Amino acid sequence: GAGVSQTPSNKVTEKGKYVELRCDPISGHTALYWYRQSLGQGPEFLIYFQGTGAADDSGLPNDRFFAVRPEGSVSTLKIQRTERGDSAVYLCASSPAGGGHADGYTFGSGTRLTVV
Amino acid sequence: AQSVSQHNHHVILSEAASLELGCNYSYGGTVNLFWYVQYPGQHLQLLLKYFSGDPLVKGIKGFEAEFIKSKFSFNLRKPSVQWSDTAEYFCAVNGYTGRRALTFGSGTRLQVQP
Numbered sequence: 070g071a072g073v074s075q076t077p078s079n080k081v082t083e084k085g086k087y088v089e090l091r092c093d094p095i096s097g098h099t100a101l102y103w104y105r106q107s108l109g110q111g112p113e114f115l116i117y118f119q120g121t122g123a124a125d126d127s128g129l130p131n132d133r134f135f136a137v138r139p140e141g142s143v144s145t146l147k148i149q150r151t152e153r154g155d156s157a158v159y160l161c162a163s164s165p166a167g168g169g170h171a172d173g174y175t176f177g178s179g180t181r182l183t184v185v
Numbered sequence: 186a187q188s189v190s191q192h193n194h195h196v197i198l199s200e201a202a203s204l205e206l207g208c209n210y211s212y213g214g215t216v217n218l219f220w221y222v223q224y225p226g227q228h229l230q231l232l233l234k235y236f237s238g239d240p241l242v243k244g245i246k247g248f249e250a251e252f253i254k255s256k257f258s259f260n261l262r263k264p265s266v267q268w269s270d271t272a273e274y275f276c277a278v279n280g281y282t283g284r285r286a287l288t289f290g291s292g293t294r295l296q297v298q299p
Contacts, residue, residue, distance in 0.1 A: 072228075092299075100285065102286070110292070111275050111277070111290050111292050112229070112275070114286035117284075117286060122285075124285070125284055125286060162229075173221075173231035173234055174287070175231075177228060179186065179228065
């Protein structure tokens with residue numbers, strides 16, 4: 070597609086539930102990133118995929134968070150046993166292969182997750 | 186570890202005023218530097234970037250930024266702001282650590298009054 074698409078745009082879930090957030094990157098972009106943005110803060114890195122593999126998952130806060138990208142395009146961020154502190158806007162970004170940040174990322178509009 | 190500080194959390198200006206938003210980073214090696222903007226209700230967009238070469242970088246919509254290595258700074262400037270510049274501005278850095286992650290500052294909310 071023309072841009073990075075994230076669904077749903079909003080998600081409200083109860084504490085302890087499992088959620089999945091989806092990201093559809095720009096066609097042909099092999100690099101995909103997940104960030105989390107809490108209120109009043111800048112985006113915080115979670116995980117980076119190059120193709121199908123997670124090249125850097127050092128930003129995942131704990132083992133309740135997991136992400137996959139099985140075919141090298143769409144990615145799903147999965148959060149188990151959600152906690153109120155997980156409430157944030159989850160951002161996805163993609164970029165072309167190789168050059169890394171040569172053109173900067175293209176961000177999606179994000180999924181606003183609220184855990185009640 | 187790398188970090189980014191944006192000292193101005195909320196800036197209010199009148200139209201036609203000049204703008205300078207501060208950004209300082211902490212990283213001892215070579216860096217790539219970015220400014221992103223988020224207009225109300227929209228996604229983050231790249232405003233400008235610095236990789237190497239001329240330390241004065243020009244971006245979209247009349248914005249520019251100057252990389253001063255000795256001060257670890259990458260301040261954003263615009264000579265004359267418009268109401269449409271009302272947005273949140275984020276500075277970000279990527280150090281040459283082999284990691285592709287960006288480290289963002291906490292952002293500066295700019296409000297331009299007509």
